[in-house]
Structure formats: structure tokens, C-alpha cells
Amino acid sequence: MSKVKVVNLVKKFDKTVAVDGISFDVRDGEFIILLGPSGCGKTTTLRCIAGLETPDEGEIYIDDRLVNDLPPKDRDIAMVFQSYALYPHMTVYGNLAFPLKMRKLPKDEIDKKVREVAKLLRIEELLDRKPRQLSGGQQQRVALGRALVRTPKVFLMDEPLSNLDAKLRVYMRAELKKLQRDLKITTIYVTHDQAEAMAMADRIAVMNKGKILQYSEPHHVYEKPANLFVAGFIGSPPMNFIKASIVEKDSRIILDAGFFQYELERELGEIVKREASGSEVVIGFRPEHMILSKERGANSVFQADVYVIEPMGSNIIVDLKAGEYLLKAVTSPAIEIPPPGQKVWVGFPLEKLHVFDAKTEKTLI
Template sequence: MVKVTLDNVSKFFGKVKAVVDLNLEVRDGEFVALLGPSGCGKTTTLLMIAGIYKPTKGRILFDEVDVTDLPPKDRNIGMVFQSYALYPHMTVYDNIAFPLKLKKVPKHEIDKKVKEVAKLLQIDNLLNRKPAQLSGGQQQRVALGRALVKEPDVLLLDEPLSNLDAKLRVMMRAEIKRLQKELKITTIYVTHDQVEAMSMADRIAVMRAGRLQQYAEPEVLYNKPINLFVAGFIGNPPMNFIEGSIKEENGEYYFESEGLKLKLSKDLGELVASKSTDVVLGIRPEHIRVITSGEVDNAIDATVYVIEPLGRDLVINVKVDNTLLKILSTPGLKLEPGQKVKLVFPEEKIHFFDKYTEKAII
């Protein structure tokens, strides 16, 4: 097991800057997710760690060893590809045995290890089949088996669950996490699915357009997003954003937007105003309280737009003037489209971002 360090790594394809000045440290035995929308450079990063791509600039270290110029075969990595990339002309057994055969491991030892891994992944009854005869989930396990059989120092997973159906995905999510904790392999997991990243990873590196946005534990990303992008990317339904400005009237601070005036505490108001007056207010759907009757202090008038019942949850879409907000609530609230409601934004749950730099103020 090793620690993986990316030191100022960049990768350019001609004029396209796939990854720019990436600094990342993955601790020994840690499970890190590279999260971002497609084209953000996460797979390129993974392929650089694998040694398939050579960084244009920067260094990659495994523990203290510089592996930047090492070919993939000398890095002792296991990798699962999005397409699984099973060798179609080999049986499941031969697929899993392939890395060991290349290492010239004795035959009986190969046999022992392949069967061990196959048993661990519950594919020991499929060893004589060809990949084409397997279901997606089975192929995925074989790919995982092939990556694990050589006991790699680093396990790289490139969207391994994206080709599975929703039910299987949730199952495999837990299984991969358990496996990783059991084997304690340093793991880097690429995904565009924030739920996968949040549920599996010890730390998440959020990337956008080749640049690292924030690298932190899931709770930190969720509660303290560093900028608008991270705030909007993490969480489902996503955080609500309202553009507006901070106004000071008679020593009191307000957040003002079209059809909305929210009084802020003095501390918060001063803090935000000292950084910027053109701001974006962010609040997560589960943090907005809906009041259907009675008078509440500092509430916002809204109209119910549409209701999405999800069984356990209820997503209420409301309009404040022309801004659509999503609110996550529990079922039981009887609401009709067109109904007037009042919203309460608990101040400790409000985020403010600078409108121009998009950076978090608080």
C-alpha cells in the first residue's frame, strides 16, 4: 500500500488543457473520489496515475518514489475501466490470471490466487465462461477481480458502476466500499455521480475544467463548499441559488433580490458586506422551512409551483417572484400548486458567495 502524491501535475493535449496544476495527496489506504462533470479531467488524471498518459508537467509520487516516467507495468496498480475492458478472447479465469501470468507467477500459485479472488467476488462459478456470456454486473466483478488479483499498491476505478442498472449500482457501491476497507488498498475512484462519491469516499476531490476545486471529506464539501460550483454539484436536489445584494439600512443588514428581502443578523451582514455586496445566496433544499399559516418573522412570500412526491421525501418547487426554489420536505404536508406559503431560511444554514469570483464568503 502506498501514498499517492500528485505534485503540480498538468496534462495538455495540443491546445486542450485537460488537467492544470493538480496537487493531490492520497493517504495510504485511503479511498478518494475524483468527482466532476464529464470532461473535467478526472479520467485523464487517473490514466496519468496509471502511467498510460505521461504528465506534460509535474510529478507523480508513490510514497516517496517518483513514478512519473515509469511505464504502467512497473507501478503495480490495478485498474477497473468503465467499459470493464475484459479480454474477449479469454475466459474469466484467464482474464483474472493474466496479470499474474505476465508476472511469471508459478502456475499452482496463479490457480490458488485466481480461485481466492473469484470466491471473494462470488464469481467462482463463472471461471470457464467468456466475457460475452456474462451480465454487466458479472463482468464488473471479473474486472474487479483482475485488478485485485495481483495485490496492487493502488487501485484505480474509472466509473466502474456507471454501466450497471440502478439497483445493482447501489449494491455494488456498498460492496466495493466494504472490499476497500477490508483490503486497505489505496483507492482512487473516478465518478461524475456525487451520490457515489459521497457514499463511498473518505475524501473527495471535486474537479472542473481540469482544475481542482475542493479536496475534502464529504461532510466538509457538503457543509462548507468552497465555491458556487462545488455547492451546486454536491447534493441532490442541488443547492438553491438566489442572486442579490447586501443592503445596509439604519444599521441593519438585508439581503435583497427581486421579490425578496431578508433581514440578516448584524454579525453576518457585516461580515458579508465587508467582502462583497453583490452576492449569491445559497441554501440547501432541506434547510428551507415551509410555513402554510400564521405570521412568522423575517419570512419570504412564495407560491407553490409543483410538488414532486418521492415516497420518503417530498420535493416542493416554489416560486419567489421569478426564482424557482426546491425544498426538500417530508410527506404529510398538504400543498396545492398556486397556494401561497411562507419560507423561513435559518440563518446558520445560509451560504453566501461572491457573485463575480464565485468564491464562498461564508
């Protein structure tokens, strides 16, 4: 168990700024996830923490100790990579024992530890097999086991589930979360899969272009995204966005999207007016918060054409055309949706409405 603190970390490769001054802390036993699109600097951040890259600026602390100048082997960190890189010629037992042999532990102690970890990961029956005789999920568990045998202070995992098929990935993410909870090893996990991050993390650091845009609990990142990028990155299908202008009419504040006008409550309107850098904003609402109805209802805001209906089993995704936009709504199969080509009323509860500054992309409400 350990805490980690990263302060103003910068890492450049020639002219590429891979990590652009990020800071975050990880509490003792916490499971945090670095989430962001390809190339945003996730792996580079992990490699700096592991000591495999030298930062250009910034400090890395493990348990309040500055480790910048400490070689990787002395940081007491275990890292699991996307490719498990098991030793193909060794058995599972050999793979698990390897890190301990390197540390010259006595044979009986190695044996005890290997069996303990194998039991924990439920791979006891596989100890005599070679990696190629294992399924993807089993190989994954062996790779985890190899990182675990040393009981490191900190666990770093770089997209460890990305080689698995969708079903196994969903299964393994629960297993991994349970394992982390049980062992209470401070963990920094990297993924570009927002669903994985939402499902597993105590806190998510949403990254883009080498920066952390928001660092918070999953529900908070989902409900109160700090800006347009986070709002669009978290959630599936993603949040719908519509451009609008702030218009004042008789001291009322209205968001004008062209094909509809939306009057804001006085207080919210004042906030938007005060905080916005100009008059251009972006309205956001999530597919799962949209209310569709054949007849105009209390929440109705605009009318749209039903474009496609995608039955998903437990819910329905309705693709809608409104103005120049293609919007996605998620509804219950119990709700009657007019067939494609017909019109439907669209609404959303005020408390689920997001408004962003079009220029700065910051959240206004």
C-alpha cells in the first residue's frame, strides 16, 4: 500500500509534447484510471512513473519520497502492459516464479508465493502449461500474477484488457476490480475505453493532448463534465451537442439554436450570460435523458424526424434528424416511437441540460 503524487509532469519527444504539465495524486489503496484518446500521453505518464522514461520537468513521489532519480527496479512498482509478453518457452509456473528468481528468493519461498498467487487468480490447474496452451483471459491472469507475486507498492496497468474479446473484457474488468479491492494495492490503470473507466475506477483522470481536463469520481465526471471534451468523451452513445446563441429578450435569457429556442430560468440565464466569453454556446444533453413523445408534452422542446430505430433489447436507440443535426436518443422499449419518416417531440429535463462556451469549451451550466 502506497500513495503516489505527480507534480507538473512534462515529457517531450523532440518537438512532440507527450505530457504537458500534469498533476494528480493517488491515495493509498486507490484505483485510478487515466482515460483519453490515442496519443494523449497515457502510456508516457505511466512510463515516467515506472522510471522507464525520464521526465523533462516535474516530480514524482511515492509515499512522499521523490523518486525521479530512483532506477525502475528500486521503485517497487509492477507494470502490466497491453501485450502480456509472457515467456513462451516457460510454463505458467516458470513465468510466475521468474520475478522472484531474479530477486534470488529461496526456492521454497518462491514455491509458496507462486501457489498463493495462482490460487488467488484461479490458475492453479494451469501451472504446468505453456502460454500458447492458454486462452486470452488465462494468459491475462498469468500476466497479472507475474506482476503480483512481488506484492509491489504500486501497480501500473497499460490497457491490460485490450487484447481480449468484448465478452471476456467485461468479465475480466470485474475480476480485476475485485482483485484490486481485495489486495488494496494502489493502482494506476490506463485505458481509452470510457465504459471500462466508469466501471472500474475510484477516480478518473480524463486526458487530452497531454493534459488532464478533469480528475474526479466516475459519477461526477458523467454528471458534471468540466468541459465539452469530457462531456463528449464520457457516455455511450455520446452526448448530443447543438450550437446556439445567447439572446436577451425583455430581460429573459434565451438559447437560440435556430430550429428551437430554449428559455433559461432566470438564475441559470444569469450564470450563462456572466460566464460566457461571447454569445456563442453549445447545448448538450445525453441520449438517455431525452424524452420522446408523439404529442407535445410539458418537457417538449423541439420536433425531430425519426431517422432510424435501433432495438438493443433492453433499450432502443432512436436516431433523429433535427435541423442540421443527427441526434441519438435512448428510450425504453415500452415507449411507442413513430416509424422512420414521421415526427416526434423531443425534450429533456432542465436539470439534465448542459451548456458550454463555444469558444473556450468550458462548462457554463
